[in-house]
Amino acid sequence: MENHKIRVILIFGGRSGEHEVSLNSAQSIFKAIDRNRYDVETIGINKQGQWFWGVLPQDIIREGFSGSNQSPQVTLVLDPSDQRFIALDGRTLPNEGKFDFVFPVLHGPYGEDGTLQGLLEMANVPYAGSGVLGSSLGMDKDRMKVVFLDKKLPLANYLTFLRSDYLKQPETWVSAIEAKIGYPCFVKPANLGSSVGISKAHNSSELIQALNLATTYDRKVVVEENIVGREIEVAVLGNDDPKASLPGEILPAEEFYSYEAKYSDIGSSLKIPAPLPQFIIEQLQSMAIEAYRAVDASGLSRVDFFLTDKNEIILNEINTLPGFTEISMYPKLWDATGIPYAKLIDHLITLGFERFEEKQKSKISKD
Structure with a gap:
């Protein structure tokens, strides 16, 4: 080469x-x-x-x-x-x-x-990026949460169910959500990103609409407790020895960081780096790396958190192939941490080759 x-x-x-x-x-x-x-x-x-x-x-x-x-x-x-x-x-x-x-x-x-x-x-x-396992775990919000819980990472209360079960007994699932999660709550397709198909429901009517929308996108739906707090994101870069960026904060123009808020100029803003005390920054970075390793990610990921007014950190999700648009958080976080955009691309290519070479060292048969 x-x-x-x-x-x-x-x-x-x-x-x-x-x-x-x-x-x-x-x-x-x-x-x-x-x-x-x-x-x-x-x-x-x-x-x-x-x-x-x-x-x-x-x-x-x-x-x-x-x-x-x-x-x-x-x-x-x-x-x-x-x-x-x-x-x-x-x-x-x-x-x-x-x-x-x-x-x-x-x-x-x-x-x-x-x-x-x-x-x-x-x-x-x-x-470039995560392998099969890291990618699939990072995409499926239900399985992602299972491995996060195994590592004792703090999560919001949630409930997962299949579209087929919901369609058979919609009233039962609405009642279960109201009993376990309450309002407001977030309804999400388990396997989409960029907030596609996600709704915030404040009452039973909105919940039914949200469930009907989410089930058009996926066979599995995740309903999450609403966490009142700041939206903080951390970028992670690396393979076996990943590093975390400075955290950034999202100030969404809408009630939550919707698809439109992420990719349209409608008033949402980013604070990079987020104004946070050093001990919170270090906790976020450590937890981001834990989440990254939990799903066996490699190359890159963005890890999303909520931070309550009591400085309680709640892990939201990991994105193993985050947006790379000009207004995307991931490259902006690394730029603020000292890696400009073009160099970040170099790093990701180098990491991809390193992961490939490491995999070549492993036998897949006795011959």
Whole structure:
């Protein structure tokens, strides 16, 4: 790899409700990545799940995938000894579709949940971010909470149930939520991010609406107690020896940090670093690293907390592939901690190669 630039494939778009967020994240990375070190090729995935070589995120943001008809549709060859992409129509790709590294920027299902990571593992491909287990645990809010509780990390009261059970007995589940969680409460699809499908319910009517919305997005729903407190986030970077950033604080323009509040200019603001006493900063950083290790994350994650007026810290969730848009908290936190955006991309690529090389040391059979 010393004799040539590292060939990076930037993959973005995807089938999830966070498709547009992915495009914006990819656009920022594509602009900032060091072209003296990396040759970058792009693959955009449309909402139907088709992969197109050479489409640019900024073009897709502007025109959609309608103009991608001229770009070859591609697929990954699952040959661990010859990692490459091929065009389905037989066209020749640059460098015959070969590459050194994949940088996935796919938020949500089929990108952040371990499915793409499993595909890349099958092809023996080095890539940025968490592996299959870390990604899947980080995506599923129910299973995430189970491993957090195993590590005795402090969580809000919550209840999980399946869509099929709710549809059979909706009144029973509404009553159970009211008895165990109360109002107000948050209703969330278990396997989405960026606040997609999340509602805050203040009464039974709003709860039913929230449940009906959440069950359109996932077969599993998590209902959480409302915690009154400041919203604090910490970025984590690393593999076996992760480091935590300075914390940042979200001041949402809406009642909670909704999809619109995260990705639209409607008055939400960030305080970076968050104005906090040093002992709270250290507790947040330590807990963020504990959460990171609990789900076996690697590369990067953003860990979200609530801080009450009594300085009680409540762990909310971990995001193993947080937004990389220009207004995203994760890169801003590291910039405030001393790692600027382009260097952060370098770190993530280096960490991806390190994780890949470490995995190559492990036998998978006796032969």
